[in-house]
Amino acid sequence: MITQTEKLAGLLLSGECASELRPILLKEMQSMSEPQQLQAVHSALQSKRSPDNKFVDEGEGNLGAVSSGSPFASDLAMQVLEQGGNAIDAAFTCALTMMLTDPANCSLAGRCQILFQMEGEDAAAIDGATKAPKTFAQEGRGPARAVPIPGALRALLKMQGEAGTLPIEVLVRPVIKLARDGFAVPAALAEVWQWREGSFADEDLKRFYLPQGRAPKEGEIFKHEGIATFLEDLLALKSDPFSDSKTANNFVSTLKTKGLRWTEQDLLSAEPLVGEIVSTGGEHWKLTTIGQQGWGHTLCQIVSFYQQVKPHIDTADKRQLALLHAIAQGFEDRPQHLKTLAMKEDPIAWDELISRVEDENCGAWKKRTEAFQEGSLADILKALPPKKGAWTTKEVVSEERDTTHLAVIDRHGNKVSITMSIGPHFGARIADPTYGLLLAHSYTMESEPIEGARDVTEQCPSLFSLDDMHYAIGGAGSERIPGAIAAVITALIDGHDLGAAMAYPRANWAGQEIRIHCDATNSLELLLEEEGLGVTITDRGPKDHLGIVHAVGRARSGSSIAAADYAYAGAAMAR
Numbered sequence: 001m002i003t004q005t006e007k008l009a010g011l012l013l014s015g016e017c018a019s020e021l022r023p024i025l026l027k028e029m030q031s032m033s034e035p036q037q038l039q040a041v042h043s044a045l046q047s048k049r050s051p052d053n054k055f056v057d058e059g060e061g062n063l064g065a066v067s068s069g070s071p072f073a074s075d076l077a078m079q080v081l082e083q084g085g086n087a088i089d090a091a092f093t094c095a096l097t098m099m100l101t102d103p104a105n106c107s108l109a110g111r112c113q114i115l116f117q118m119e120g121e122d123a124a125a126i127d128g129a130t131k132a133p134k135t136f137a138q139e140g141r142g143p144a145r146a147v148p149i150p151g152a153l154r155a156l157l158k159m160q161g162e163a164g165t166l167p168i169e170v171l172v173r174p175v176i177k178l179a180r181d182g183f184a185v186p187a188a189l190a191e192v193w194q195w196r197e198g199s200f201a202d203e204d205l206k207r208f209y210l211p212q213g214r215a216p217k218e219g220e221i222f223k224h225e226g227i228a229t230f231l232e233d234l235l236a237l238k239s240d241p242f243s244d245s246k247t248a249n250n251f252v253s254t255l256k257t258k259g260l261r262w263t264e265q266d267l268l269s270a271e272p273l274v275g276e277i278v279s280t281g282g283e284h285w286k287l288t289t290i291g292q293q294g295w296g297h298t299l300c301q302i303v304s305f306y307q308q309v310k311p312h313i314d315t316a317d318k319r320q321l322a323l324l325h326a327i328a329q330g331f332e333d334r335p336q337h338l339k340t341l342a343m344k345e346d347p348i349a350w351d352e353l354i355s356r357v358e359d360e361n362c363g364a365w366k367k368r369t370e371a372f373q374e375g376s377l378a379d380i381l382k383a384l385p386p387k388k389g390a391w392t393t394k395e396v397v398s399e400e401r402d403t404t405h406l407a408v409i410d411r412h413g414n415k416v417s418i419t420m421s422i423g424p425h426f427g428a429r430i431a432d433p434t435y436g437l438l439l440a441h442s443y444t445m446e447s448e449p450i451e452g453a454r455d456v457t458e459q460c461p462s463l464f465s466l467d468d469m470h471y472a473i474g475g476a477g478s479e480r481i482p483g484a485i486a487a488v489i490t491a492l493i494d495g496h497d498l499g500a501a502m503a504y505p506r507a508n509w510a511g512q513e514i515r516i517h518c519d520a521t522n523s524l525e526l527l528l529e530e531e532g533l534g535v536t537i538t539d540r541g542p543k544d545h546l547g548i549v550h551a552v553g554r555a556r557s558g559s560s561i562a563a564a565d566y567a568y569a570g571a572a573m574a575r
Contacts, residue, residue, distance in 0.1 A: 034316075038496070038503040041519055045540065045566045056499035056563045059574030065552035065562035066090060068406035069105065069476070071571035072183050073097035074564075076174050077408060078573045083170065087408040088116060088163040091416035093171045094406045095156050098420065100179050100227050102569075103209060104192045105404035105476065106420035107427060107438040108230060112152035113275065113294050114159050115461040115472075119413035123463055124162075125275030127293040128155025131454040132445050133266040143202075143428045144259030146446040147439045148455060152420055154240045155272035163414075169235055176231045182223035186569035188542040190218040195543065196425045202258070205429055208436030226436030242267045254433050273454075280304050280354055285493055289462040294419075296460040297353040298334060299482040302326040304357045305365065306490045309372035317524045318372070320507040320516070321380050323490065325368045327483040327509050328386045332364065338479055338511075340447035341456065381531045386512065403459060403476035404568075407552045409560065415472040415552070417461035419481075458482070464489055471498070473551035476568075483508045484547020498553050502563045508546040510536070515546055540566045 032040070046055055059065065064087065066077040077094035081087075099108045106112075111130040117123040130148035160168070185193070193215035200206050208226060209215075216222045233241045241247040248267040255262060276291030280300040287303055289296030305326035313319050331338060333356065335347030348356070356362045364387070371383040403421040422428075423441030430439045444455050458481045461474040473488065475481045484506060491501035505517035507524065513534040516524060528535040538544045545567035552574070554560040564570035 035500065037519075038500045041505075042499060042503045054564075054572050055566055055570075056502065056561070057572045057574040058499075058559065058561045060559050061575045062411045062558065063560075063575035064090075064408065064410035065554065065560040065572070065574040066094060066406070066408050067550040067552050067562040067564045067570065067572045068094050068098060069404040069548065069550065069564075069568050069570040070098050070101040070189075071186065071569065072101045072178060073406065074562075074571040074573050076178070077406075078575065079174065080166065080171060081408075081410060081575070083166065085166045085171070086164065086412065087410040087414040087416045088160055089166045089171055090410065091116070091406060091408045091418055092156055092160040092164060093175065094408060095152075095418055095420065096172065096175045096231070097178065098404060098406060099152075100175060100224060101183050102189065102404050103438055104189060104196070104425040105402050105422065106152070107150075107422045107440065108153050108227065108435075109150040109432070109437040110152045110420055110422040110427065110440045111148070111150070111455060111457070112155055112418055112420040113290050113459040113461050114155055114416070114418050115275070115277070115288070115290055115463060116159060116163065116416040117288075117414070117463055118163055123277055123288050125277050125290050125293075126155045126159055127273040127275040127290075127454070128152045129273075129293060129454040129456070130440050130442060131270065132442065132449065132451055133260075133262045134451050135261050135263065143430055143441070146442045146449075147260055147262075147428045147430060148442040148445060149262065149266050149270045150242060150440070151270055151272060151454075153234075154243065154270065156418075157240055158272050159416075168238070172231050172235055176228045179224045179228035179231070182221035184219050185216045185222050187218045188567075188569035190216060190220075192425055192542050199429055200426070202430045204433045204436065205426070205431040205438075208431050209426070209438075224436060226434070230435040230437065242270065251432060251434065255439075258430055260439075278354065282307055282493075285464070285466045287462060287464050287489065289460045292350050293454070293456060294459040294461075295334075295457075295479075295482050296462070297350065298330040299460045299462065299485055300354045301330045301333065301357050302482055302486040303489055304354065305329070305368070306486065307493070308358060309369060310494075312372040312375060317377070317527060318380065319490075319494075320505075320520065320524055321384065322372065323483060323487055324507055324509065324514060325371075325380070325384055326486070328384065329364055329368055330482065331479065331509065332386055336456065339443070341443045341458075342448040377527065381527060381533075384531070385533065402478065403457075403481070405461065405474040405476050405548070405550045407472035407474060407550050407562075409470070409472055409552045409554045411558070413470060413554060415463060415470060415554075417463060417472040417474045419459040419461045419474045419476070421457060421459065421476075460485065462489075464492070466492055468556040469553050470555075471551055471553040473549065475550070475565075476548040477545060480508050480510070480545070480547040484549050487547075488549050488551060498551060498561045498563045502549065502551070502565065506546045515544075517546060542568050 505520035562572035
């Protein structure tokens with residue numbers, strides 16, 4: 001039975017209601033309690049899916065939980081847990097499946113950042129970044145100019161080799177079968193695929209990814225024999241095919257016709273690194289994330305600032321504004337320019353970033369903190385805009401980039417958080433002719449080419465503990481990632497369960513414009529407009545999202561929960 005609140009939420013989230021109707025619907029929603037509102041939003045969005053494809057799932061069994069950007073990846077990962085594999089094994093299979101079933105956002109020739117923790121041990125990070133080849137074309141603007149050397153697969157193999165329990169054959173065979181049998185394309189992926197197909201110029205890209213001369217439609221079966229063959233080669237070699245001299249040489253040779261200047265040695269030497277780990281915390285909680293190889297410092301800054309001003313937050317509007325303040329200042333502090341990811345000329349030292357939030361001598365953060373301490377909405381709004389020119393980039397990046405994330409926790413409490421990317425949707429829009437692997441795009445190579453330099457992107461896979469709950473969490477969406485993860489984490493700290501924290505409406509920055517979810521409070525929208533700040537209302541769909549978060553959690557009692565973001569095609573499973 002659909003409640004009146006759920007009907008209101010459905011209208012609000014559909015994007016079909018007239019602009020003059022929005023204030024009326026929002027006013028009706030605001031008359032409900034916050035838990036009722038969040039449940040209504042969840043129910044309205046879940047109603048568009050089949051009952052067995054859940055955004056949020058809870059389990060009382062002894063397996064664990066999985067959340068990823070693909071229902072097929074989540075399903076195969078859960079099967080690994082059912083076969084006795086641990087979180088590492090499940091995450092490995094999940095990642096390979098994502099590289100097949102979410103081609104818009106990741107690839108076997110892409111990049112990743114990994115953070116995992118075995119029960120009773122310290123967290124470990126593996127840096128699977130892509131990097132520039134030793135020799136490449138620094139002139140021109142073609143897509144081949146900024147194609148980096150892959151890093152993800154070898155990082156995943158390193159993770160599984162260090163902490164997995166099941167044989168590789170067991171973990172890879174189901175992915176090969178899925179590649180050959182095919183999978184039904186989910187609605188959100190089909191929407192992105194059809195959105196981007198007009199930019200597909202590479203003939204091999206069109207051959208592998210437009211099998212009928214067009215992008216697959218929702219529900220159509222997509223197969224990929226090339227990926228199946230590549231994974232068969234992995235099993236035969238018992239290692240990353242890119243680390244085999246003959247395979248690497250053939251791969252490089254076929255790509256020369258596309259303008260790439262990779263060498264066999266580039267592929268053979270592309271080893272993952274031990275990643276840096278940073279953390280912040282309070283009396284009952286701790287956030288652990290990656291350091292200089294991603295944007296974990298910025299995530300820690302946002303959560304730390306929110307906790308500092310939390311005693312002065314008494315409305316939903318102030319909650320959203322506190323996150324907007326922290327994101328704005330975090331962007332200003334970043335050692336990199338936004339969009340291009342080029343390093344700033346005089347960056348703040350990495351080891352100073354997190355401590356600046358509570359540093360009395362740091363005027364920028366102090367000014368924002370004082371605005372909340374004084375309690376006036378006028379003061380809070382006045383201090384919100386970033387310093388003029390603070391976010392200026394060297395060049396404009398013409399297309400937003402995206403990423404994907406997966407999280408796994410098992411019955412023993414082992415947990416894994418992995419973020420993967422290839423740049424914009426479908427990466428460089430180039431596929432190799434042998435396997436049909438999508439090649440990544442490097443914004444660093446495009447804006448600030450340095451031979452052999454590793455890509456540092458906005459990824460920040462994280463682990464979070466709160467009292468007796470332990471979570472693996474991360475997100476997708478370029479510079480929207482830290483703000484989106486922080487929105488969920490701070491909602492957890494505020495007492496919401498994971499499902500409600502994911503349903504909570506978000507506000508984030510997109511460039512120097514503020515975007516808020518269409519189900520956010522109407523008063524925040526009006527306040528921002530009155531202050532003359534650019535604000536755009538966005539739905540919870542895949543094209544204009546405010547970060548795509550996936551998370552899993554487990555209590556010491558054994559119960560588990562998984563949550564997949566409403567903005568994409570992901571699925572959550574807990575057993």
